[in-house]
Amino acid sequence: MKIIADENMPYVDALFGDLGEIEYVNGRTLTPEQVRDADVLLVRSVTKVNAALLTNADKLKFVGSATIGTDHVAVDYLAQQGIPFTNAPGCNATAVGEYAFIAMLELAHRFGESLQGKVVGIVGAGNTGTAAANCLEAYGLKVLLCDPVKAEQGDSREFVSLDTLIAQADIISLHVPITKDGEHKTWYLFDEARLNQLKPNTWLLNCCRGEVIDNRALIKFKQQRDDVKLVLDVWEGEPNPMPELVALAEFATPHIAGYSLEGKARGTFILYQKLCAVLSIDATKSLTSLLPPFQFNQISLHTDLSEAQLLSLSRLVYDLRDDDRKFRGCFNTASGFDLMRKQHTYRREYSAISLTQMQLAEQRGAINQTMLTALGFN
Numbered sequence: 001m002k003i004i005a006d007e008n009m010p011y012v013d014a015l016f017g018d019l020g021e022i023e024y025v026n027g028r029t030l031t032p033e034q035v036r037d038a039d040v041l042l043v044r045s046v047t048k049v050n051a052a053l054l055t056n057a058d059k060l061k062f063v064g065s066a067t068i069g070t071d072h073v074a075v076d077y078l079a080q081q082g083i084p085f086t087n088a089p090g091c092n093a094t095a096v097g098e099y100a101f102i103a104m105l106e107l108a109h110r111f112g113e114s115l116q117g118k119v120v121g122i123v124g125a126g127n128t129g130t131a132a133a134n135c136l137e138a139y140g141l142k143v144l145l146c147d148p149v150k151a152e153q154g155d156s157r158e159f160v161s162l163d164t165l166i167a168q169a170d171i172i173s174l175h176v177p178i179t180k181d182g183e184h185k186t187w188y189l190f191d192e193a194r195l196n197q198l199k200p201n202t203w204l205l206n207c208c209r210g211e212v213i214d215n216r217a218l219i220k221f222k223q224q225r226d227d228v229k230l231v232l233d234v235w236e237g238e239p240n241p242m243p244e245l246v247a248l249a250e251f252a253t254p255h256i257a258g259y260s261l262e263g264k265a266r267g268t269f270i271l272y273q274k275l276c277a278v279l280s281i282d283a284t285k286s287l288t289s290l291l292p293p294f295q296f297n298q299i300s301l302h303t304d305l306s307e308a309q310l311l312s313l314s315r316l317v318y319d320l321r322d323d324d325r326k327f328r329g330c331f332n333t334a335s336g337f338d339l340m341r342k343q344h345t346y347r348r349e350y351s352a353i354s355l356t357q358m359q360l361a362e363q364r365g366a367i368n369q370t371m372l373t374a375l376g377f378n
């Protein structure tokens with residue numbers, strides 16, 4: 001069996017090595033010729049899987065995308081052709097949630113403010129939005145959710161309109177899929193008019209898809225509104241973000257908000273499980289055996305923490321400043337954006353650290369082991 005896999009998908013050898021011969025490819029430049037003999041195709045978000053790519057792929061039995069988003073895959077076309085497809089819903093939700101939370105801690109630190117006491121608006125209350133909300137609520141923040149789709153589906157959580165969220169939130173974090181049609185389309189959801197609604201000193205984070213914000217309008221807006229602070233992980237026109245916009249963001253990264261080792265491993269593992277089911281064979285490999293030990297896996301707390309100390313602890317699993325610095329140095333060089341993504345293998349999730357607290361304080365709202373466990377630490 002011939003398995004064509006994106007070269008940026010980790011753990012493919014470990015999981016799929018026994019199932020067939022693996023050929024690694026550059027997902028962004030994949031051609032119909034390269035997939036013509038494939039039995040299995042494993043992609044990431046940069047590969048457009050459509051009729052044009054699969055025109056000669058007559059043997060194809062399975063397509064898997066180790067991503068949450070499916071906007072790069074012609075799902076209807078695959079169904080018509082009878083080719084089983086799966087994505088990996090939820091695989092990197094914790095990573096995106098922690099990225100958003102850590103970015104907010106970084107912003108608070110940079111501007112000499114406290115994150116505690118802020119109101120955060122989450123647009124899109126699915127897997128990643130809920131993961132971000134869980135961290136924020138664990139930290140005691142008031143969270144407003146806007147998700148008209150979930151509201152219509154009868155989700156029992158409380159939702160607000162986007163206008164209310166923009167009017168009330170100090171921080172807005174975007175977690176929607178990219179959709180171009182329909183009542184709730186998200187393409188340019190934040191256009192010039194919406195951006196102009198932002199209240200003074202709003203922090204705006206985008207870690208879903210670049211085109212959810214009109215990036216040209218954002219440049220124009222930000223040039224006049226220095227009070228608004230931006231954290232941007234995704235960009236219109238990837239892998240070539242607009243340089244003016246990179247310069248205007250407080251933290252800028254190359255679409256790696258979901259790139260914890262745990263999230264990547266989960267993504268590949270979900271595809272492995274689904275392929276085994278399609279082939280009617282037992283999935284004998286385990287997810288936990290894939291991850292290397294983390295160098296700080298046991299930490300003892302001797303006192304409750306301050307917010308600055310929580311940030312230091314967070315920087316052990318993910319130092320956003322490093323990615324921001326690297327990104328600014330490489331994003332406008334040839335392949336810089338993709339190379340940084342390819343080499344990104346160092347980030348862990350909070351759960352990689354086990355904490356013990358020597359004296360457990362009972363003070364409500366203190367940053368102690370109880371709160372840290374709710375944030376995701378072990």
Ligand SMILES: NC(=O)C1=CN([C@@H]2O[C@H](COP(=O)(O)OP(=O)(O)OC[C@H]3O[C@@H](n4cnc5c(N)ncnc54)[C@H](O)[C@@H]3O)[C@@H](O)[C@H]2O)C=CC1
Pocket residue numbers: 068069070089090092093096123124125126127128129130146147148149150175176177178184185186189207208209233234255256257258259
């Ligand atoms: N930067 C990165 O590395 C990553 C980016 N993503 C992106 O984030 C997106 C969201 O991921 P998940 O939360 O896992 O997806 P999800 O499908 O679990 O949740 C998305 C939510 O957005 C809601 N929604 C749709 N249209 C909306 C609108 N107009 N206003 C408000 N809410 C709306 C949906 O009802 C759904 O609840 C993915 O589709 C993907 O594009 C996902 C993972 C990693």
Ligand SMILES: O=C(O)C(=O)[C@H](O)COP(=O)(O)O
Pocket residue numbers: 008043044045046066067068069070092255258259
């Ligand atoms: O899961 C998604 O959706 C994403 O956006 C991915 O995390 C992005 O990563 P790649 O699939 O492009 O490596």
